[in-house]
Amino acid sequence: MLKRETWQAWALILPAVILLVAFTHWPAITTVLDSLYTTPKGSRPPRFVGLDNYAALWDDPVFWTALRNNAVYAFATIPASVVLALLMALAVNTALPGRPLVRMAYFTPTMLPMIAVANIWLFFFTPDYGLFDRILAVFGGGRHNWLGDAATALPSMIAVAVWKEAGFFMIFYLAALQAMPPDLQEASNLEGASRWYFFRRVTLPLLMPTTLFVLVNAVINAFRLVDHVVVMTHGGPNNATTLLLYYIYEMGFRFWDTAMAATLTVVLLALLGTLAWLQFGVLGKRVHYR
Amino acid sequence: MKIATRSLEILGAWMLALIWVLPLLYAVWTAFHAPAYATHFDLTAPLTLQNFVNAWEAAPFARYFLNTTILVSLILVVQFVLCTPAAFAFARMNFPGRDVVFGLVLLQLMIMPDVLLVGNYRSMAQLGLVDSILAIALPYLGSAFGIFLLRQIFRSVPQELDDAARLEGSSLLGRLWRVYVPLARPTYIAYGLVSISYHWNNFLWPLVITNSVSTRPLTVGLAVFASTDQGIDWSIITASTLMTSAPLLVAFLLFQRQFVQSFMRAGIR
Numbered sequence: 122m123l124k125r126e127t128w129q130a131w132a133l134i135l136p137a138v139i140l141l142v143a144f145t146h147w148p149a150i151t152t153v154l155d156s157l158y159t160t161p162k163g164s165r166p167p168r169f170v171g172l173d174n175y176a177a178l179w180d181d182p183v184f185w186t187a188l189r190n191n192a193v194y195a196f197a198t199i200p201a202s203v204v205l206a207l208l209m210a211l212a213v214n215t216a217l218p219g220r221p222l223v224r225m226a227y228f229t230p231t232m233l234p235m236i237a238v239a240n241i242w243l244f245f246f247t248p249d250y251g252l253f254d255r256i257l258a259v260f261g262g263g264r265h266n267w268l269g270d271a272a273t274a275l276p277s278m279i280a281v282a283v284w285k286e287a288g289f290f291m292i293f294y295l296a297a298l299q300a301m302p303p304d305l306q307e308a309s310n311l312e313g314a315s316r317w318y319f320f321r322r323v324t325l326p327l328l329m330p331t332t333l334f335v336l337v338n339a340v341i342n343a344f345r346l347v348d349h350v351v352v353m354t355h356g357g358p359n360n361a362t363t364l365l366l367y368y369i370y371e372m373g374f375r376f377w378d379t380a381m382a383a384t385l386t387v388v389l390l391a392l393l394g395t396l397a398w399l400q401f402g403v404l405g406k407r408v409h410y411r
Numbered sequence: 412m413k414i415a416t417r418s419l420e421i422l423g424a425w426m427l428a429l430i431w432v433l434p435l436l437y438a439v440w441t442a443f444h445a446p447a448y449a450t451h452f453d454l455t456a457p458l459t460l461q462n463f464v465n466a467w468e469a470a471p472f473a474r475y476f477l478n479t480t481i482l483v484s485l486i487l488v489v490q491f492v493l494c495t496p497a498a499f500a501f502a503r504m505n506f507p508g509r510d511v512v513f514g515l516v517l518l519q520l521m522i523m524p525d526v527l528l529v530g531n532y533r534s535m536a537q538l539g540l541v542d543s544i545l546a547i548a549l550p551y552l553g554s555a556f557g558i559f560l561l562r563q564i565f566r567s568v569p570q571e572l573d574d575a576a577r578l579e580g581s582s583l584l585g586r587l588w589r590v591y592v593p594l595a596r597p598t599y600i601a602y603g604l605v606s607i608s609y610h611w612n613n614f615l616w617p618l619v620i621t622n623s624v625s626t627r628p629l630t631v632g633l634a635v636f637a638s639t640d641q642g643i644d645w646s647i648i649t650a651s652t653l654m655t656s657a658p659l660l661v662a663f664l665l666f667q668r669q670f671v672q673s674f675m676r677a678g679i680r
Contacts (some may be wrong), residue, residue, distance in 0.1 A: 130504040133504075137494055138497065140493065144550035145523075148531045150530075158419065187592075212423075217424055226431045231608070232660055234612035234629075236655075238632075241438050244435060244437070252437070282619075288431065345523065351618070370528060372530060386529050394522070396521075404528070
């Protein structure tokens with residue numbers, strides 16, 4: 122017979138766990154299965170093809186472009202937004218004139234829907250009369266089609282993502298900075314340690330758990346945040362801004378090739394899984410928790 | 412020397428702040444002026460609300476507002492109701508399978524429903540729920556983030572309080588409701604704010620799963636509106652953009668302190 126506590130506990134967790142499994146674990150499993158079958162077309166049922174979809178993906182140049190774009194996007198947005206977030210937190214943690222205003226300014230992008238600000242950024246990037254071309258014009262620069270040029274389209278997407286995320290991460294750094302015992306700073310002042318030395322040897326190590334938390338979020342967002350791509354470039358020009366999740370969306374819901382979309386999703390899931398394992402396995406060991 | 416460095420730092424912080432609010436400032440400027448001033452800055456330009464009127468009439472924004480409100484409240488209420496007991500069980504009860512199940516729950520922190528568009532769309536099609544507000548909400552109702560956050564705070568509740576309530580004859584749910592939930596209030600506020608802003612702003616999944624005016628949330632409505640109807644009328648687009656973001660932005664401005672503080676409290680422990 123089951124212990125009373127056991128069935129009580131299961132009764133408490135079951136509603137949440139059932140929903141969670143039904144819409145996270147179950148779709149992950151069906152996606153893996155779908156990736157082994159063809160896309161059903163009309164009356165033709167899906168047919169088992171083994172790893173054929175993966176072979177097709179391997180031969181798909183757009184997939185490699187998306188993968189490369191996503192790597193660039195991740196390697197640019199993650200460090201940039203995390204470092205900026207730390208700088209912002211350090212800035213508003215001091216007695217800065219107009220501190221509440223500055224803090225609010227940093228944080229506003231977090232509150233705005235990406236889809237809405239994408240519209241505004243779209244205007245900033247407009248050739249000739251957009252903000253960037255106007256600034257360049259002051260310095261004698263010419264007309265530039267920021268989103269239409271394959272060389273600048275992805276950097277533009279990266280800029281928008283960094284702008285959107287930095288303030289959000291700042292909050293976590295700020296929380297950690299304010300939780301730090303002030304006597305550390307006092308002791309270091311008495312010892313005559315330089316600010317840089319104190320930052321490097323005391324602040325930064327104490328911020329490691331926060332950094333890990335922020336990094337995990339930044340990594341997830343580097344693969345999840347594609348709203349602005351949908352609005353601003355549709356993955357163009359010539360797939361220069363196609364990211365993995367955007368390609369999944371395009372494949373699954375514009376071309377309606379669900380089998381290939383499922384195959385792509387499996388690749389993305391494997392990537393996220395590996396990154397999670399790396400972060401917690403390797404980085405996690407080097408972090409000192411309280 | 413020290414003062415010079417400090418001034419430079421302050422200047423840098425302010426410049427960064429300016430860059431960070433620039434898109435919002437621009438949107439406010441354009442939305443409240445006639446289209447002629449969209450690219451032409453003149454402090455004496457007359458203010459107008461016409462852009463908001465035009466935007467409001469050009470698309471069913473009232474309906475979109477209603478849809479988003481229903482969606483966000485539905486998610487928030489169900490998340491609270493489901494995550495609370497689950498978090499309590501994970502925090503304070505011993506049962507076989509607890510750690511395995513908790514590990515499975517945490518998996519969702521890394522593999523969020525946002526990337527499972529294809530699989531979830533399939534499930535919704537099988538359930539006959541495509542193009543419904545419930546379908547937008549369903550993947551987010553069992554929230555690992557919520558369970559994790561509440562579990563952390565429940566674990567910090569002193570065991571003596573629990574024992575005292577038990578001695579007074581409180582049932583399991585009674586203790587949860589009268590001891591744990593009140594003590595976790597700041598966490599609920601923080602989680603609520605995160606949940607509301609996340610789902611108010613969420614876009615890709617609602618875009619995929621909805622295809623009619625009666626179900627579309629604001630974000631999808633705005634995207635449809637800005638891409639098809641308007642071409643390049645920046646005044647109307649920025650007006651509708653501001654309308655879409657306004658409720659969250661106003662709430663944030665009003666409760667800024669609380670927001671930031673509760674965020675910090677809930678941040679990481």
